[in-house]
Amino acid sequence: MNTRGLRSQLKDSVPVTGLCPQAGPYGVQDSLRRGFSSVKNELLPSHPLELSEKNFQLNQDKMNFNTLRNIQGLHAPLKLQMEYRAARQIQRLPFLPSSNLALDTLRGSDDTIGFEDILNDPVQSEMMGDPHIMTEYKLGVL
């Protein structure tokens, strides 16, 4: 395996699951872990805030970058996004939680406290991913 430039080959997104969103390991619906499936469950969010909260950070960034582009020109968001991408790669091993200090500093959220710091702090989560599987997935060997 070519170990040079390894970091640039790391996957940082989850693949699309396909036609059955509730698929378990064998491709059929996984009732034990994901509950009963219904068309309503898959199409509609379970809570009005679920979608907006999942995409909140993304939407904020998009809005801010758009404003910045309108004020200062295209170069400003391009440079910032390059810095974001670099900061996002500073992580620990795949199964360990990272404080994302550089990313927070860039975003300016290092001196604010929101619900994402109080509730469900990933540092205090009771479950951890399996180290071998997560590392293999990240390296693309899985």
Next chain:
Amino acid sequence: RQRTRPQLLRAENTMLNTSTKTPTGGFSFENTRRNAVLEANLSEKGYSAPNARKTGTTIAGLIFKDGVILGADTRATDDMVVADKNCMKIHYIAPKIYCCGAGVAADAEVTTQMMSSNVELHSLSTGRPPLVAMVTRQLKQMLFRYQGHIGSSLIVGGVDVNGPQLYSVYPHGSYDKLPFLTMGSGAASAVSVFEDRYKPNMELEEAKQLVRDAITAGIFCDLGSGSNVDLCVITEKTVDYLRGYDQPVQKGLREGTYRYKPGTTAVLTKTVTPLTLDVVDESVQVMDTE
């Protein structure tokens, strides 16, 4: 071989948590569907799911000559039952900024604590004392983000470089800037007192009396408010947190006793049945008394 290995490993995945997403903090909506199903089941049988405890409040604020006075009652209700007879509804945000909270008790509490931390961090990073308008802006942006699901209505009052200011923020994120404000279930009763007797630039004692009267009107005319009146007087120089400033509702003293005199009930017959008990086992445990 290459094809079977990933499937085997995916079977292992199910035993351990191998979601490859990085976990983020914040609200988790995993249980909303389950809760909806549970509530539907309960309502079929005639029961209802438990509700969040509301404060059932009268809170009021007033700008007088030298500063701001905030007032609140001290009752917290759980539907129709009084949950807390003496809770504190005036929360600290910054040395010269205080906030009264109404609505869902937990939401108001957590929101004001988060605001207090944010204000401290912000003023440390700017190097200046915080502005009341800044607190209001952060509050309204956060409450709008959650579209009113965080049910806390707040009155923010304080003194900063721009003078004394008073804002009210509603659960959906709108705000008002006015010289006198009331919120909560007893708001209508309290605002009627303000509308009647408010004048700009009142003196301290007159203003304190007016706020006390407004909160007392809320206490007597609204079932959700009760117990004592708390006041917080904020001026440029001092902050006076007067907890239990007035106690319009005292618990009544019992006039007589309801005990019966011994001998009221006549004894007609008396039978004694001794119970014989055999000693089965005897054990001695020595205590260390030294």
